[in-house]
Amino acid sequence: MTSESVVARHHAASSRATPARVLHAEERLRITCTVPPAPPAIRLLGEIDASNTAALARTLAHPPAAPRAGGEPLPVHLADVTFIDVAGLRTLLLMRREGRIELHDPPPQVRRLLTLIGP
DSSP states (O other): OOHHHHHHHHHHHHHHHSOEEEEEEOSSEEEEEEOTTSOOOEEEEEEEOTTTHHHHHHHHHSOSSOOOGGGOOEEEEEEEEEEEOHHHHHHHHHHHHTTSEEEEOOOHHHHHHHHHHOO
16 A cells, blocks of 8 residues: 555545645645634644655644634644654654644654653
């Protein structure tokens, strides 16, 4: 199964639960955001690596989702991430440390990296 079909399969399953708007789509990575009236959130689907980290950083730096009350961090759901390299991890951790995002539902392989690296 190709990365593209994995992303498409995950996107189809995820989009049934909550309506989403596609912010970025390429062969390896799809970034979506919830559509109002759902609470603002970002969902990452597929592989995050050096080839798409710049697009990820741009998208997370200027999300179209409405800001959360009180300046709370934007939830970023990782359940459908199938791979992440050091560049992708660094991007997410930097934005989390800045208080811009909050990481949710990391799959086991991502959770292990987050545990090893720490806050």
